Amino acid sequence: MIFDGNASGKTITTSSSGADDFGVVKFTTAGGEWTLQDELTAGAVTISNGTLVTGANKLIATGLTISGGTLTASSGDLDINGDVAVSSEH
Numbered sequence: 001m002i003f004d005g006n007a008s009g010k011t012i013t014t015s016s017s018g019a020d021d022f023g024v025v026k027f028t029t030a031g032g033e034w035t036l037q038d039e040l041t042a043g044a045v046t047i048s049n050g051t052l053v054t055g056a057n058k059l060i061a062t063g064l065t066i067s068g069g070t071l072t073a074s075s076g077d078l079d080i081n082g083d084v085a086v087s088s089e090h
Contacts, residue, residue, distance in 0.1 A: 002026045008033035014040055027052050027069055047071055
């Protein structure tokens, strides 16, 4: 799943049944801001541009790479069950 909008105010809503779990998730466009409305379970998450805001929601992933974007996790849990790579700029 690739999230590539270049505007803020976008949301990601999933169901509690786990039916909306994602494989690889990428955030790719500068200026895009996506906010979780629910817990998100995903495979590898890559943020190369834009912003992912978890708020009070949990992010569960098998890996996390931040190479040019921003992850804002104010009060939600991060459960990363694999490698975490953050560029030296972040």
